[in-house]
Amino acid sequence: MDTETAPTYKRFRPSAYHPSMALTWWMKKPSYLLYILRELTAVFVAAYAIILLLTVRALSQGGEAWDTWLATLQRPGMILFHGFILAFAVYHSLTWFTLAPTALVVRIKDKVLPASALIAVHVAAWVGCSAFIAWVLLSA
Template sequence: MKSQARIPTGRISDPGYPRASNPEYTRHHPRWYRRRMPIFWWLRKLAYTKFILRELTSQPVMYVTLFLLGKMWVLSRGPEAYETFIQWLSHPALLAFHALVLAGLLFHTVTWLNLTPKALVLRVAGRKIPGWAIVGAHYGAWLGLSGAIFWILAGR
């Protein structure tokens, strides 16, 4: 604790009242201090970093869409082209990169589905459907559609 000697009161009559040493200061007129947002503001808090990572999943989404179209194009070029494409995809470096892309996609899916109850407020027979039910239904749809895709593309 500081010494108990004399506590400045903040009154203008107080001899300890801060005297204006700043020439630009005018008494009784606000002279604001404005903080500038740093360019790396998204590192300030974990929540902001997560937010920017979530927003950057736009890039994996973009890549995967182009990849699917690319695969369609390769398929139109005949069996040899497809064979080369498959060999290329089996390269460990590309597989590792694609695992990373998949992780980005999953982050997009999980963050997107978790936020659905914020945007959707549904009522059935006058009763509000609880948030967990909305999230649950979306996860159910995700699992169902993923299962269907697996069944069609890899199940036979």
């Protein structure tokens, strides 16, 4: 975009230089790195979705396939991978809920609900839902 205030004027306006961003820009600041990690969580969440799909497929293929799949899941490497996924999923959820107040402005009468209250409500709902799902799965 150019406002073209005086396009013909060149004498004291020599060519400008435009510094480009290094490929490693996200390593320059801790906040940039945390942002990139947050974006990277999507890869791990997607990986878990694929694992879930493979589980459903194994279930549809009968008892033998199911047992083989269960054995695969119990390998140390797979358990370690699940640990990674859990850590990234928790980080993803926490960052998601802490960013919620930036998009959401809740007004009650004249007062604006403080960000901390919004985050607390979100996290409480998240913990509640997780506890309910855990109860359903573990009591079955």
